[in-house]
Amino acid sequence: MMSLLKLSESKWRLVLSALLVCAIVFESDAKEEKTTRGRTSTPKKATNKRQRAEMVKAKTKLTAAAQTKTSLTQVLGRGVFKKVGETLSVQTGDTLSLRCRGKPVQWSVPLYVEEDEGRLVIVQQERFSLLTLVNTTVADTGEYTCFPMYCEDKDCRREYNKAIKVFIFFPDPRELFIPSSSHYEMIQLRSNWPTVLPCQVTSPEAKVTLHREFPPGEVSVDGTEISFNSRKGFTIHRPRPHHAGVLHCVAALGNLRQSSTKYILIYVNYPMAPPAPVIQASSSSVAVGGNLRVACSAVGERDVFIEFNWEYPGQQIGRPLYTEETTIPVSEEASRQQFQSVLQVDEVRDVDQGTYTCTAQNLQGAKSVSTTVKVVPKTRKLSV
Numbered sequence: 012m013m014s015l016l017k018l019s020e021s022k023w024r025l026v027l028s029a030l031l032v033c034a035i036v037f038e039s040d041a042k043e044e045k046t047t048r049g050r051t052s053t054p055k056k057a058t059n060k061r062q063r064a065e066m067v068k069a070k071t072k073l074t075a076a077a078q079t080k081t082s083l084t085q086v087l088g089r090g091v092f093k094k095v096g097e098t099l100s101v102q103t104g105d106t107l108s109l110r111c112r113g114k115p116v117q118w119s120v121p122l123y124v125e126e127d128e129g130r131l132v133i134v135q136q137e138r139f140s141l142l143t144l145v146n147t148t149v150a151d152t153g154e155y156t157c158f159p160m161y162c163e164d165k166d167c168r169r170e171y172n173k174a175i176k177v178f179i180f181f182p183d184p185r186e187l188f189i190p191s192s193s194h195y196e197m198i199q200l201r202s203n204w205p206t207v208l209p210c211q212v213t214s215p216e217a218k219v220t221l222h223r224e225f226p227p228g229e230v231s232v233d234g235t236e237i238s239f240n241s242r243k244g245f246t247i248h249r250p251r252p253h254h255a256g257v258l259h260c261v262a263a264l265g266n267l268r269q270s271s272t273k274y275i276l277i278y279v280n281y282p283m284a285p286p287a288p289v290i291q292a293s294s295s296s297v298a299v300g301g302n303l304r305v306a307c308s309a310v311g312e313r314d315v316f317i318e319f320n321w322e323y324p325g326q327q328i329g330r331p332l333y334t335e336e337t338t339i340p341v342s343e344e345a346s347r348q349q350f351q352s353v354l355q356v357d358e359v360r361d362v363d364q365g366t367y368t369c370t371a372q373n374l375q376g377a378k379s380v381s382t383t384v385k386v387v388p389k390t391r392k393l394s395v
């Protein structure tokens with residue numbers, strides 16, 4: 012109260028108007044509660060995909076409601092709500108009901124759920140969005156997110172920083188892993204990126220270990236080089252060539268022990284950045300009948316391939332592309348190489364005048380550089 016007394020008159024007005032807004036919000040909340048209860052007894056079905064999409068992407072003007080704090084609750088029964096934490100376990104076969112405050116909001120659900128027509132119903136109500144998933148299975152396990160939308164007229168965007176996520180497990184006493192459609196899964200081990208082996212369990216209590224096929228044995232999981240998270244699977248934080256091979260996870264819970272899909276990990280040397288090519292023509296002006304060389308080069312990591320593509324004026328008249336590609340070690344640094352492509356134009360004609368563009372590309376991206384070449388008349392040899 013002491014601090015309130017110190018407030019100036021204008022601040023007081025703000026406080027009072029805020030209180031008034033709160034009162035209105037509380038009142039409309041109470042009304043909403045009633046309509047929600049009324050509706051849960053006769054759930055509205057929206058199996059039509061378009062209809063659902065429209066509801067998910069409901070576009071409305073920015074209202075006071077959109078600015079209220081997002082909250083996510085689980086609907087346990089008529090008028091019984093429970094605020095959700097980071098994770099939630101729902102018995103397989105049960106109906107999942109989540110209510111997210113906000114208008115409008117968007118949901119993101121695991122891919123398996125998204126693709127399953129009919130079991131998922133999303134209804135946008137006055138101040139809440141209600142997600143209902145019936146006949147749940149272990150495969151529905153995953154992250155469910157509610158994104159409040161920020162709208163200005165008809166433009167709405169997700170407010171990622173206000174999103175609320177909950178990871179929902181659907182435990183099944185017979186299935187410890189979320190089933191996969193294939194027995195093998197290929198995974199790229201990128202030199203510059205953590206790799207995830209997505210052996211997700213259906214129960215957070217399952218004990219999970221990682222195993223290698225050859226030589227057969229358990230892989231030590233130290234939490235630093237490799238770590239495990241029941242919501243994600245195993246993460247190899249800094250992939251190295253020795254991590255490659257065939258791996259699988261084993262989950263144990265009670266008397267049950269199950270193996271996951273096999274993961275074939277293939278090591279790929281990934282560049283740190285897109286190449287930065289440099290272009291250089293043998294001469295900026297060349298005489299008709301002469302020869303032109305345009306060199307494009309880029310320095311990159313050793314064993315990380317850089318591809319060159321060319322655009323040149325002679326293309327229009329069908330002049331074939333003739334290039335010579337070389338790789339030269341960079342003397343000071345053993346880990347780096349210079350890649351070069353030299354475009355060769357023999358017996359230059361007028362049509363070869365113009366812009367020469369080289370695009371250098373690696374797995375991280377591409378960059379183009381250009382140079383222009385002028386074609387000048389043949390210098391006449393003076394006969395003596």
Ligand SMILES: *[C@@H]1O[C@H](CO)[C@@H](O)[C@H](O)[C@H]1NC(C)=O
Pocket residue numbers: 129130145146
């Ligand atoms: C849910 O399961 C029940 C019982 O098997 C079935 O009758 C109903 O059609 C299912 N509902 C959906 C939406 O799949």
